Amino acid sequence: MGKYIIAGNWKMNKLPSETYDFVKEVAAKNASASCEVVCCTPYVCLSEAVRAAKGTNVKIGAENLHFEDKGAFTGEVSADMLKDLGVEYVIIGHSERRQYFAETDETVNLKTKKALEKGLIPIVCVGESLDEREAGITMDLIAIQVKKAFAGISAADAAKVVVAYEPIWAIGTGKTATADQAEEVCAGIRAILAGLYDDATAKAVTIQYGGSMNAANAAELLAKENIDGGLIGGASLKADDFAVIVAAAK
Numbered sequence: 001m002g003k004y005i006i007a008g009n010w011k012m013n014k015l016p017s018e019t020y021d022f023v024k025e026v027a028a029k030n031a032s033a034s035c036e037v038v039c040c041t042p043y044v045c046l047s048e049a050v051r052a053a054k055g056t057n058v059k060i061g062a063e064n065l066h067f068e069d070k071g072a073f074t075g076e077v078s079a080d081m082l083k084d085l086g087v088e089y090v091i092i093g094h095s096e097r098r099q100y101f102a103e104t105d106e107t108v109n110l111k112t113k114k115a116l117e118k119g120l121i122p123i124v125c126v127g128e129s130l131d132e133r134e135a136g137i138t139m140d141l142i143a144i145q146v147k148k149a150f151a152g153i154s155a156a157d158a159a160k161v162v163v164a165y166e167p168i169w170a171i172g173t174g175k176t177a178t179a180d181q182a183e184e185v186c187a188g189i190r191a192i193l194a195g196l197y198d199d200a201t202a203k204a205v206t207i208q209y210g211g212s213m214n215a216a217n218a219a220e221l222l223a224k225e226n227i228d229g230g231l232i233g234g235a236s237l238k239a240d241d242f243a244v245i246v247a248a249a250k
């Protein structure tokens with residue numbers, strides 16, 4: 001389906017002074033990867049990450065951005081700033097940002113549009129809580145998140161977006177969705193995109209699974225038809241584990 005992309009999400013881990021060597025290690029271990037390999041790092045690590053990734057097949061992403069171009073937004077970082085550093089990807093709407101930093105479907109949409117306008121590839125996160133899954137409303141909720149995220153985005157731009165399906169109950173818990181559960185929702189996301197756009201656009205979109213994906217379970221998840229990669233938290237902090245996941249993405 002979409003291009004295979006394995007992206008690490010470092011979250012608030014690793015120091016700027018550790019970044020260069022770690023990205024070099026990731027690059028060395030994944031030099032013959034058959035998928036796109038991305039490290040999404042804290043803002044303060046980005047310039048070292050970009051420096052280390054230069055001349056390798058590793059791409060660098062940020063974990064957030066602001067949707068305005070510039071101005072009086074103390075503490076925020078713009079798309080132009082990320083581009084200026086050489087950043088290529090940006091995670092948008094991670095559940096931790098929705099939960100702790102008041103990210104909404106509306107700000108996710110504004111940020112996704114800004115990233116596309118500026119030539120960054122957005123990794124848009126969607127996912128349900130355990131309560132929502134148990135209430136049987138997973139697909140309804142995902143449909144709302146996807147439709148709002150893509151509102152006002154053309155088919156040509158939509159095809160460039162990466163969607164990460166991350167069930168909140170599986171993030172950092174060691175509790176992975178089964179491959180069938182993950183495939184069911186990822187296939188559902190593709191069907192929603194086909195409805196919003198067309199089959200060709202839906203097929204072009206990379207749909208990742210994220211949530212306790214690790215060296216042991218990656219192959220089974222990535223073998224599923226509609227899972228085109230992973231957004232990896234904890235396991236992306238260990239270069240060996242991350243390389244096993246990258247090798248499983250064929």
Ligand code: PGA
Pocket residue numbers: 009166170171172173174210211212213231232233234235
């Ligand atoms: P995890 O995090 O792999 O540590 O569960 C995934 C994510 O939040 O992107």
